[in-house]
Amino acid sequence: MSKAIRDNVQRVRKTIEAACRRVGRDPAEVSLLLATKTVSVEKIREALAAGEVLLGENRVQELQQKAVALADAPVEWHFIGHLQRNKVRDAVRHASCIHSVDRLRLGNRLHNRLTRENKRMDILVQVNTSYEESKFGVPPEGAVELVTQLARLETLRIRGLMTIGKFGAAEHETREGFRRLRRIRDDIRARNIPGVEMDELSMGMSGDLALAVEEGATIVRVGTAIFGERAYPDSYYWDEGGSR
Ligand SMILES: *Cc1c(COP(=O)(O)O)cnc(C)c1O
Numbered sequence: 001m002s003k004a005i006r007d008n009v010q011r012v013r014k015t016i017e018a019a020c021r022r023v024g025r026d027p028a029e030v031s032l033l034l035a036t037k038t039v040s041v042e043k044i045r046e047a048l049a050a051g052e053v054l055l056g057e058n059r060v061q062e063l064q065q066k067a068v069a070l071a072d073a074p075v076e077w078h079f080i081g082h083l084q085r086n087k088v089r090d091a092v093r094h095a096s097c098i099h100s101v102d103r104l105r106l107g108n109r110l111h112n113r114l115t116r117e118n119k120r121m122d123i124l125v126q127v128n129t130s131y132e133e134s135k136f137g138v139p140p141e142g143a144v145e146l147v148t149q150l151a152r153l154e155t156l157r158i159r160g161l162m163t164i165g166k167f168g169a170a171e172h173e174t175r176e177g178f179r180r181l182r183r184i185r186d187d188i189r190a191r192n193i194p195g196v197e198m199d200e201l202s203m204g205m206s207g208d209l210a211l212a213v214e215e216g217a218t219i220v221r222v223g224t225a226i227f228g229e230r231a232y233p234d235s236y237y238w239d240e241g242g243s244r
Helices: 004-023 041-049 060-069 085-094 104-117 140-150 171-190 209-214
Strands: 031-035 054-057 076-079 097-101 121-126 156-162 196-202 219-222
Touching: 004 031, 004 041, 004 209, 041 060, 054 060, 060 076, 060 085, 076 085, 085 104, 097 104, 097 156, 104 121, 104 140, 104 156, 121 140, 140 156, 140 171, 156 171, 171 196, 171 209, 196 219, 209 219
Parallel strands: 031 054, 031 219, 054 076, 076 097, 097 121, 121 156, 156 196
Antiparallel strands: none
8 A cells, every 4th residue: 555645644734733823723623534536445444444434426427436445434424516417316325415515406406305215314505606607606795695595495505605715816816716705604603593503614725725724614625735636637526517
C-alpha cells in the first residue's frame, strides 16, 4: 500500500486544523468529505485505512458501483453532483445526504420517492454564489424561497447549504462567495422556518478549503489534494449540457 494517500489525508487534516486555529474554531466542527469521482475502490480503501469515513460521489451510477464494492466498510455516502430526477431512486438508496438540491421539481421527486419508502433524508440546498453560468445551484436571491418551499416536504430534512467556489478566482472573490453562503444561512436561520435546521455549510475543495473553513464551512469536499489529479475534466461532471 502506498503511503501517499495517507500522507495526503494527514496534510489536509492539518490544513483544516490550522485554518480553524486562525479563526478560533474547533476542528471537530468540520467534516472532511472525500470527493471520490474517478477514484478506484483500491485508492478509496487507502483513505479509509487512514481513518476517513465520509465519501461523496457526483454520478449515481458511480455511487452505486462503489457503494456495493465498499459495502463491507463503515462508510457514509453523500451525493454531491447534479442530480437528474430519473436517478433519484438509486441516489436515495445509497446516499444519506444530497448536497445539490437546487430546484423544487427535484425536491418533489425526492419527496415522492422517500414517501413511498417511508424514509426521511438529509439534504443541502445548492446555491450558485459565484453567479457563473456553468454552475448549478439556485441564485442567492432565490435561496430563501426555495428553502421555504422545500420545507413543506416533510420527508426532507434541510440541514444547510452547499456551494462551489468560483473557479480560478482571486482569493478575496472566493472568500466573498463563501461569506455570501454564510449570510444566506444566517438569514434563513433567523426566519425559524419549521423543519429547517441550517447547521451545515458544505463549501471548500482542494484549492480553497482553508478559506472555506475560515469562513465557517462545516463540510469540506476534497478530491485532488488527496487522490491526485483526475483523468477527466470537471466539466464532465458539472455541465451535463442542459440535462436539467
Ligand atoms: C470534484 C468535486 C469536489 C472536489 O474537488 P477537488 O478540487 O478535486 O478537491 C468537490 N465538490 C464537488 C461538487 C466536486 O464535484
